[in-house]
Amino acid sequence: MPLPLAGLVVLDLTHVLAGPFASLTLGDLGARIIKVEKPGTGDDTRAFPPFTKGKSAYFAAINHGKASIALDLKGEADRAIFERLLERADVLLENFRPGVMERLGYGWDSLHARYPGLIYGAVSGFGHTGPEARRPAYDMVVQARGGVMSITGEDGRDPVRVGASIGDIVAGMYLTQGVLAALVDRARTGRGRKVDVAMLDAQLAILEHAIAITSATGKPPGPTGARHPSIAPFETFHASDGLFVIAAGNDVLFEKLCITLNLPLADDPRFATNPARVEHARLLKRLIEAVTLGDTRAHWIARLQAAGIPTGPIQNVAEVMKDPQIVARNMVVDVLDRNGRQAFKAAGNPIKMSDAEDRTARGPAPELDGNRGEILRWLDGG
Amino acid sequence: MPLPLAGLVVLDLTHVLAGPFASLTLGDLGARIIKVEKPGTGDDTRAFPPFTKGKSAYFAAINHGKASIALDLKGEADRAIFERLLERADVLLENFRPGVMERLGYGWDSLHARYPGLIYGAVSGFGHTGPEARRPAYDMVVQARGGVMSITGEDGRDPVRVGASIGDIVAGMYLTQGVLAALVDRARTGRGRKVDVAMLDAQLAILEHAIAITSATGKPPGPTGARHPSIAPFETFHASDGLFVIAAGNDVLFEKLCITLNLPLADDPRFATNPARVEHARLLKRLIEAVTLGDTRAHWIARLQAAGIPTGPIQNVAEVMKDPQIVARNMVVDVLDRNGRQAFKAAGNPIKMSDAEDRTARGPAPELDGNRGEILRWLDGG
Missing domain, CATH: 3.40.50.10540 (Crotonobetainyl-coa:carnitine coa-transferase; domain 1)
Structure with missing residues (x-):
């Protein structure tokens, strides 16, 4: 056709x-x-x-x-x-x-x-x-x-x-x-x-969410670097050889992440719910990076993918153009x-x-x- | 209909x-x-x-x-x-x-x-x-x-x-x-x-220009903050009360800008062409800001608009939602x-x-x- x-x-x-x-x-x-x-x-x-x-x-x-x-x-x-x-x-x-x-x-x-x-x-x-x-x-x-x-x-x-x-x-x-x-x-x-x-x-x-936030609260949102403003952990993390993304969007994924990284955090009240994790996002990032700095991004991406956790590298445009899925x-x-x-x-x-x-x-x-x-x-x- | x-x-x-x-x-x-x-x-x-x-x-x-x-x-x-x-x-x-x-x-x-x-x-x-x-x-x-x-x-x-x-x-x-x-x-x-x-x-x-650059030069582009990678001046500038944008995309606009800001740069060889301005963009930014810090962004935007130079404020989402054109x-x-x-x-x-x-x-x-x-x-x- x-x-x-x-x-x-x-x-x-x-x-x-x-x-x-x-x-x-x-x-x-x-x-x-x-x-x-x-x-x-x-x-x-x-x-x-x-x-x-x-x-x-x-x-x-x-x-x-x-x-x-x-x-x-x-x-x-x-x-x-x-x-x-x-x-x-x-x-x-x-x-x-x-x-x-x-x-x-x-x-x-x-x-x-x-x-x-x-x-x-x-x-x-x-x-x-x-x-x-x-x-x-x-x-x-x-x-x-x-x-x-x-x-x-x-x-x-x-x-x-x-x-x-x-x-x-x-x-x-x-x-x-x-x-x-x-x-x-x-x-x-x-x-x-x-x-x-x-x-x-x-x-x-x-601007979808930014309009919703501004019109509901009267307060316009600001920038949040590489972090999602209302989900955690949902940002970039350092591995030994570069940055990668972990996007654990809900409690089930966070628990899987803790198991995969061997981090005993899932029962900690500071991290038990998404609002709590967002409140302690800076601490959580350091606790996760204390683990992820110990190996390469390829290692962690493979481990997290096997566990079904959304993840991926930050790629430059030359890398994107050679990405096997692309x-x-x-x-x-x-x-x-x-x-x-x-x-x-x-x-x-x-x-x-x-x-x-x-x-x-x-x-x-x-x-x-x-x-x-x-x-x-x-x-x-x- | x-x-x-x-x-x-x-x-x-x-x-x-x-x-x-x-x-x-x-x-x-x-x-x-x-x-x-x-x-x-x-x-x-x-x-x-x-x-x-x-x-x-x-x-x-x-x-x-x-x-x-x-x-x-x-x-x-x-x-x-x-x-x-x-x-x-x-x-x-x-x-x-x-x-x-x-x-x-x-x-x-x-x-x-x-x-x-x-x-x-x-x-x-x-x-x-x-x-x-x-x-x-x-x-x-x-x-x-x-x-x-x-x-x-x-x-x-x-x-x-x-x-x-x-x-x-x-x-x-x-x-x-x-x-x-x-x-x-x-x-x-x-x-x-x-x-x-x-x-x-x-x-x-x-990714349009980034793909063109990567495929023609083999080198992927990196981030350039608030500045256009290949045009100058084309970035944010500080006024006395906040940031605004000047986008002087060609020699005619740059000359108008120099006249408007009373900056005698248009004949300076470091700024005579766009490639030269891109090479000296950091210096050019400081020379322009030495002027623009002297008054408000509203003042400069009005002056530049009157001269036909593309310009505008950086607005937060609350400001955008009240923008008269919007x-x-x-x-x-x-x-x-x-x-x-x-x-x-x-x-x-x-x-x-x-x-x-x-x-x-x-x-x-x-x-x-x-x-x-x-x-x-x-x-x-x-």
Whole structure:
């Protein structure tokens, strides 16, 4: 069976990360992605390091398998091509500053009147409404303003950013969801919708427990380092050769942990219940580390896994990419060059689907305007 | 116009966070969510603090607007009800350990044979395939093993976890995407698909730049505190009353910043280009803070915003929930009790859609088995 979005055409005006991350997923699910870039330089990330043979590995990781055409949306000839593409497109994506599409004559109202089945997906820093709709934002700005930094880091030290660009990525994922929901809707109504996702909104949407705590107690939570704020032991521990995680989420797992580590703590009133363990979490960490420092993390992970206790190493990204479970799940794929040789590595598709091939390689990241000829031939019905 | 998923029925066997987060979004988009819980205690998060009037604010934040029926899937009478629900359902969600559904007689193969249009969405720690498919996992385990902790925190100190539970949440979001893509597909084929999402896979999928760097250079990146690893100035700075962010992503913005702060650095060769600024980022931070410590963060944010430089405060979650842009975007909604009074607060829907009401309140979080009568009447056509 074909991929679930086979046959759908996405016209993608987005650049950098949030928007291209959305079209990456739509492409992995089978849609045809036509990346419309600005003539001359194209997507800014074409210039982002690191480079392999002069090509950005960053750009390749997010744009593999897409086709590229460079269009000047202020020039008549290119506008005519763009409008022919709109006639064939199911979805249009853009992440300009709000107002830009209107000035180009391609705002939602006029597009919807002319192409009633077209779905229009927009992602921006603060959204298309509200007092700050037109302000610029970057990932770091919405991570800070959106609250996630206030709960990330060590208590008593300055907050840190999340190392992955979740300000962009989570917004891109909500854009994907909105576009897919609009496609489900269109299958019944025949009509497209506009989807408007703000990076700031998306940060708030992932704060779940922090919103519950703040609204129930009036007191916003702070950062707790590598420890879960309300479960213990549920944090990192030092072994002789590095850190690993023990996540003993309930009394049964804690008792198993005590047996496995030969620690006579399960009957101690300071550790008999989860609330008691949370209260004495610092002491508990030292008592556990007094044992775990005596052997390697591999030793302890094997022992704890055998006992059914959730555990695992803290892996750097090179280790993750070689993790046997990650490899078995086809989560690191090859990005090919135009000669079919492996040029880069990229993340695989985490949406595994029955009767859909889970491809181990992806087509090349496009050259700027590199697919102009074939796109024009396709428009001509060739 | 109705919400985009109006009329669709989701039968939701999931508990805790990853699965319920997926059905939360599907519900916000208009689907009817029937939460099937284990008799007696139901979803574990019903017992998660904090509580308001004896009810978990955590459970309410993730489960508002869903209906609940408690079913013993090993008992004949309840299995008959479950199978009648399957006949009416468009989507089944579960987050059991792989193999549990098969032991209940509800594995994908038998469900697909009996209910060919049903979409089956599963989320688990490590996925339904691979050597570790059956191992247990928690958010903290996949954050550690999946690499995000290795790039989060301060250089030279132990890594920290991301304060939001992105191990669960990102997996739930991919599950939502997979289910929606399968619905798009089903509109053409009439046939359902199985969607299998692993929390570990989902962590790898969000590492974008870290994978590009590791695969191009062989060297995995480490944590960089609150600073972007390859852009400067792009980090937090101290004002007289707290921290704020300056994200001057290119030379033009840096020059504007120097003018705004009255800092004669734009022609200094140590700061003339972004690579030079990254090399001297620690010095640059001190030169900027020597100015910004002289006034409040509100002062500097207003000055920088007037100059068009991306900036913002680091807000705690209480501040975020009152942020005027967040309020204008309806991103904090009321969760009502059964009498229609506000009982909790929850995150709004970040997917804003044309012709779809952006509701300011949500229906109650269900009592355990609280909708049994109405669900049975609905099955009887009442």
